[in-house]
Amino acid sequence: MAVKTVKPYRFAPRDTVDKFPAPILYIGWEDHMMFVSPICLPVPPDTPFQALMDKILPDAYGMHPDFAKIDWSKVQWFKSGKPFVPEPAKTLRENGLGHKDVIRFRTPGLEGIGGAYF
Amino acid sequence: MDTRVEKKKLSLRERYHLMTRGLGWEPTYQPTEKVFPFTAYEGIKIHDWDKWEDPFRLTMDAYWKYQGEKEKKLYAVIDAFAQNNGFLSLTDARYLNAIKIFIQGVTPLEYYAHRGFAFAGRHFRGEGLRVACQMQSLDELRHTQTELHSISVYNKFFNGFHNPLHWFDRVWYLSVPKSFFEDANSSGPFEFLTAISFSFEYVLTNLLFVPFMSGAAYNGDLSTVTFGFSAQSDESRHMTLGIECIKFMLEQDPDNVPIVQRWIDKWFWRGYRVLTLVGMMMDYMLPKRVMSWREAWEIYGEQNGGALFQDLGRYGIREPAGFRDACDGKDHISHQAWLTFYTYDPVAAFHTWVPSDAELDWLSAKYPESFDRYYRPRLLYLREQQAAGTPVANKNLPLLCNVCQIPMFFTEPGDPRRICYRESVYEGERYHFCSDHCKSIFDHEPEKYVQSWLPVHQIYQGNCFKPGTDPTAPGFDPIKAVLDYYEINNGRDNLWYDNSEDRRNFEAWTAEARGN
């Protein structure tokens, strides 16, 4: 125990997966800071990864003019900052994504409005 | 005949010693460690409490005299301001959104400070320090009260002032100051003093109070200026307690140095993160600006802070670990914060807007390294969308840093194109941070931060709805339900300034006041 205390100091973590309707996934779109920070979504673990590209990401990011231009075959994915190659037909769980994991996607050639990473 | 003897006048130090020493004693009915259970566990070693040099030796009679004078002046001015509809002389009602942030995010911290210093005043040994803490506890309660009084006049006429204490405990951006102070209040007495007296009230205070109070002076807010005057001299007493406590701990035992250094690193960074709101306020929310966040940081952070840490070098203390990154952030954090609050304005209890062209030019001049490259194009896009009737709003809730609890909009030091992501895994759970320094704070005391009450997670856990709310009912709107739980009046307290009731009212009333 690193924190100094006068008696035992142990509390349950506040954000374990059992407390949420579904495991939490954080998603960030690199170079597009109109979405000021990564977003936080509960996504059932049996959701196919493809559903991200088909529904979840369009809902979240479709308002951005760059979104319609995305070439999904060229998108680079990252999990915890490291390159990650998802299998779209498999579920999030099967792709190794668990509670409070963070993924990012980079869309090469698209650098936001006015090239200002927005 | 008796020889005449000149009665020697006691010096200030002697008078103060007579009034304060001897108020403490060694307990005999109970063991000392039972009466004072918190003095040793942090590892700070104090060998000689007599070496404590009282900062600002105010005896109680002097305290009452000066505080009484200040109160009479203050309440006379607040009263006159209210009776004369003083708000009509504000430069612009946009300014009041800075004061909304103050009453929502700063005033509750005064109350927390009152509680924290009461605890410190009880649990230290050393009568000089205990008396200083008790006086500060009174000062902080006074600040809570005088701020509420000074700002209450605006609640009669404008939105966003009516529920600050309720909001403080619930609303997403207010968990930033709340978690900051709860971290301090749940620390031991020596850490508390390092966190609040030193890091906050000495190192960083000029970056909080001077901007708000100068901002008030520049924008016609006589009520807040007068509160500011009235509080500032209390603050300078607090500052002297801060510098004295650091010196005292460092001089008592060399073993204290690494402990104090760790605390300075933690609390400089936590305080700096809270000040993001102030940077945004200075650069965006004052119709008549005082100076830029960058300028304030250079004067009070770099020059003044630099001198201080150079001085403390004689004890083996170095500048805080996050100091360089804080300097790097001076060109960016205010803009990044404003863009965040603009795009989340539907769920905030104050208004935002896009700056005018003249204001954009001011920002370009103050931020030659960053503004035109990164932030002007973004603001122009926001303006374009607002004019088209489709204001840009973030639909999804953000990832919050587990320590500072701010949405992770901060960029990598040295690279403003990339959001800064850091993480740790502790006992099988993953945690995310905005910076190396928040991560380091977590890694050192994870048992504390696994308890973080993160508003975004709490919303998803269903803890931010009023009792009886049914999320499965048809047409359920979670955002409306959360605003209801927050007791934010949807359409009045939130959303952008241009279409606000505040703006319509201010324009109508000032026209009325100047016409017939």
Next chain:
Amino acid sequence: MSDVFIALQDTDEARPIIEAILADNPQPKLTHSPAMVKIDVPNRLVIRRERIEEITGLPFDLQRIHVNLISLSGHIEEDDDQFVLSWKR
């Protein structure tokens, strides 16, 4: 060598204090903003009660500077006759 500073309210009551500081310290830099006067001095700043009394012609309790003080930097040494701010290094 770094500067120490003191910041005072811009009131009538503070004026003799400000004048005393300017008289008794080398190379003082005065910055005047609405409601606030800031004085920066290299390394050591002293406020002397006697100087204030000379300026006003009235007795002055040095602790009264509390009522007009806004902020300061440096280490503080205070007695009945002078108030000093300084860096030790």
